[in-house]
Amino acid sequence: MPADDTQTFDSTVYYDDDADPSHIADKTVAVLGYGSQGHAHAQNLSESGVNVVVGLRESSSSRTAAESDGLRVETPADAAAEADVVSVLVPDTVQPDVYENAVEPNLEAGDTLQFAHGFNIHYNQIQPPEDVDVTMVAPKSPGHLVRRNYENDEGTPGLLAVYQDATGDAHDEGLAYAAAIGCTRAGVVETSFREETETDLFGEQAVLCGGVTSLVKQGYETLVDAGYSPEMAYFECLNELKLIVDLMYEDGLGGMWDSVSDTAEYGGLTQGDVVVDEHARENMEEVLEKVQNGQFAREWIAENQAGRPSYTQLRTAEKNHEIEAVGEELRGLFAWQDESEEDDEETAEVTA
Ligand code: NAD
Numbered sequence: 001m002p003a004d005d006t007q008t009f010d011s012t013v014y015y016d017d018d019a020d021p022s023h024i025a026d027k028t029v030a031v032l033g034y035g036s037q038g039h040a041h042a043q044n045l046s047e048s049g050v051n052v053v054v055g056l057r058e059s060s061s062s063r064t065a066a067e068s069d070g071l072r073v074e075t076p077a078d079a080a081a082e083a084d085v086v087s088v089l090v091p092d093t094v095q096p097d098v099y100e101n102a103v104e105p106n107l108e109a110g111d112t113l114q115f116a117h118g119f120n121i122h123y124n125q126i127q128p129p130e131d132v133d134v135t136m137v138a139p140k141s142p143g144h145l146v147r148r149n150y151e152n153d154e155g156t157p158g159l160l161a162v163y164q165d166a167t168g169d170a171h172d173e174g175l176a177y178a179a180a181i182g183c184t185r186a187g188v189v190e191t192s193f194r195e196e197t198e199t200d201l202f203g204e205q206a207v208l209c210g211g212v213t214s215l216v217k218q219g220y221e222t223l224v225d226a227g228y229s230p231e232m233a234y235f236e237c238l239n240e241l242k243l244i245v246d247l248m249y250e251d252g253l254g255g256m257w258d259s260v261s262d263t264a265e266y267g268g269l270t271q272g273d274v275v276v277d278e279h280a281r282e283n284m285e286e287v288l289e290k291v292q293n294g295q296f297a298r299e300w301i302a303e304n305q306a307g308r309p310s311y312t313q314l315r316t317a318e319k320n321h322e323i324e325a326v327g328e329e330l331r332g333l334f335a336w337q338d339e340s341e342e343d344d345e346e347t348a349e350v351t352a
């Protein structure tokens with residue numbers, strides 16, 4: 001099921017000096033969607049001097065936001081029709097529909113289809129004609145940071161991939177797009193649609209979103225089942241995770257080990273692999289295989305077509321886990337709550 005795609009593992013990193021802005025400067029970019037990524041790409045491109053038109057449905061509540069940010073808004077079809085580059089930044093699950101109805105009929109030879117994630121191209125949910133360029137510029141960060149960093153003259157690291165180069169200009173244009181949204185200020189890594197899609201799915205399932213929440217819940221349950229208080233279990237297994245991850249983010253695993261006590265380091269080094277053992281590794285390999293052979297993609301597409309029955313159930317079960325009620329109560333009692341609520345509001349605003 002995955003599309004045939006040349007895999008590149010050379011880790012070329014591009015910076016501002018490598019990008020030639022003229023490859024995007026005189027083009028019109030249609031940014032479809034004004035959510036997390038859309039609002040950031042549209043405003044950054046526009047302030048970099050690129051002609052931007054935002055594509056949103058007549059009924060979209062994001063229209064007012066885009067217009068008050070000084071951007072021109074058209075329907076997705078009209079925006080795609082006038083654009084040289086169509087940046088598809090609506091949710092991945094609605095992209096095939098938006099592509100079929102609004103984009104495909106308006107693509108001309110030499111246009112560019114631009115993505116921020118490879119799922120629909122890699123798993124053949126969108127099959128572009130051969131005479132257009134297909135590129136990906138994927139900031140490795142939520143959109144509100146892509147925007148905030150740009151405003152602060154800072155960059156956001158990103159990925160660049162070319163799936164199809166019909167014009168011979170796909171790579172240079174993609175790099176110029178990455179520069180215009182601020183990514184080459186920080187560094188842009190060359191990858192492929194296949195590599196980006198498969199590592200992204202594996203990472204969020206096995207480690208980041210799936211793996212870490214299972215680890216937290218099972219740690220919490222182990223302590224509570226053994227008779228310890230839910231409050232202590234919450235602090236130990238969830239709250240302190242942020243402090244540990246911050247250290248790893250700043251200075252790698254070594255930075256974290258250096259900052260914790262020798263007792264924590266010795267216990268962690270001896271017991272970590274007891275918990276996440278070779279079975280976990282075998283399970284990870286299975287998860288990766290389902291990503292690679294398209295089984296996960298097929299399952300997720302079918303789940304959406306069926307109206308998300310299991311997804312809805314799983315979401316409810318997660319919401320009802322005891323750790324959520326305990327956490328809500330505890331977070332209400334402590335001062336850090338205000339700060340994180342501000343962050344949440346900001347995220348909610350830009351994704352609404
Ligand atoms: P989002 O959910 O934040 O925003 C979606 C936007 O699309 C909204 O403006 C919404 O109004 C609009 N929309 C929804 N349904 C629509 C429809 N049927 N027709 C037209 N418009 C519609 O999306 P996002 O998180 O910015 O994701 C966009 C792309 O960026 C995805 O491919 C995603 O994988 C990728 N990406 C996201 C992040 C992130 O942190 N959010 C990071 C990197 C890449």
Ligand code: MG
Pocket residue numbers: 080081082083084106107108111
């Ligand atoms: Mg066009």
